[in-house]
Amino acid sequence: MGSSKSWRLAAAVIFGTASLTACADGSEPSTSELDVEVTITSLNAFWEQNEELLGIDFEAVPLNRVSTGADGVTCNNRPLEVEEVEGNALVDGDCTEGILVAYDPAYLNASNARLEATLAHEWGHVLQAQGEEIDLSLSPTGLEIDAELQADCFGGAWAAENATSSLDQLRNDVESAGDPHSVPVDDADAHGTGSERVAAHEIGVEFGPTGCIDQIIDVLPG
Numbered sequence: 001m002g003s004s005k006s007w008r009l010a011a012a013v014i015f016g017t018a019s020l021t022a023c024a025d026g027s028e029p030s031t032s033e034l035d036v037e038v039t040i041t042s043l044n045a046f047w048e049q050n051e052e053l054l055g056i057d058f059e060a061v062p063l064n065r066v067s068t069g070a071d072g073v074t075c076n077n078r079p080l081e082v083e084e085v086e087g088n089a090l091v092d093g094d095c096t097e098g099i100l101v102a103y104d105p106a107y108l109n110a111s112n113a114r115l116e117a118t119l120a121h122e123w124g125h126v127l128q129a130q131g132e133e134i135d136l137s138l139s140p141t142g143l144e145i146d147a148e149l150q151a152d153c154f155g156g157a158w159a160a161e162n163a164t165s166s167l168d169q170l171r172n173d174v175e176s177a178g179d180p181h182s183v184p185v186d187d188a189d190a191h192g193t194g195s196e197r198v199a200a201h202e203i204g205v206e207f208g209p210t211g212c213i214d215q216i217i218d219v220l221p222g
């Protein structure tokens with residue numbers, strides 16, 4: 001059973017949109033579009049190799065279930081709209097067509113580190129959607145922020161040996177996406193402050209996938 005949540009990254013100003021699959025005119029995809037596909041391929045491969053560590057069945061997300069909202073990709077027969085991913089990215093595990101990952105290309109293309117940190121975080125939500133037993137936010141005392149920080153941790157676990165950005169660049173991007181300190185820890189949209197997010201990311205870098213089940217507890221607020 002999928003949970004009814006979708007997860008969002010902190011909002012950012014956007015300037016326009018482009019489509020991952022906007023190559024119908026025969027033109028070559030732009031570099032950034034290729035980077036998205038390269039990163040997705042790497043994330044899928046990494047979690048296929050590591051699903052046993054987590055004790056879940058990971059299913060690679062096919063490219064046709066990764067959307068910008070401008071490509072007609074549907075969830076429960078309804079096409080996603082560009083506005084729904086403006087300035088962020090999300091995962092929806094409740095689509096009958098299969099899991100959906102969506103992102104705003106303008107947000108992603110701010111930098112290579114942004115692209116990698118964002119997609120790696122979203123793949124953390126894919127793991128949670130496909131293996132709800134590992135989703136810390138679904139524990140009796142769990143909060144939404146727990147799932148967000150766990151996703152940062154899973155992102156770090158992938159990044160440690162797979163990202164093309166440096167770990168410093170990734171840390172800076174993760175930190176920049178932190179919440180203001182005024183956001184309550186039990187806010188349904190809370191993702192964690194910059195320092196909380198970096199701490200979670202670092203657990204993944206240092207301890208790998210299983211650290212995001214065990215050691216992550218140590219850095220969760222509340």
Ligand SMILES: [Zn+2]
Binds near residue numbers: 009125
């Ligand atoms: Zn998230």
